Amino acid sequence: MRRGHIKLNVPNLQFDATTGEYRVSHHVSPKGYYKGAQVVKNDNANA
Known part of the structure; x- marks a missing residue:
């Protein structure tokens, strides 16, 4: 693998x-x- 592929993905x-x-x-x-x-009903009290 070349060094050009070594990077961080944001x-x-x-x-x-x-x-x-x-x-x-x-x-x-x-x-x-x-x-x-x-689009999603959330009944969780922590949300």
């Missing part, structure tokens, strides 16, 4: 204005929101 994080948290792009936030709409 996670692709985006700020979610709905929840006020950072999340990985193209993934549902921990509170169940995706693109500003709630």
Whole structure:
């Protein structure tokens, strides 16, 4: 393997204005929101 392949991968994080948290792009936030709409209902009290 050449040294050009040895690098750190930066996670692709985006700020979610709905929840006020950072999340990985193209993934549902921990509170169940995706693109500003709630797609997963979370009944967990810790969320």
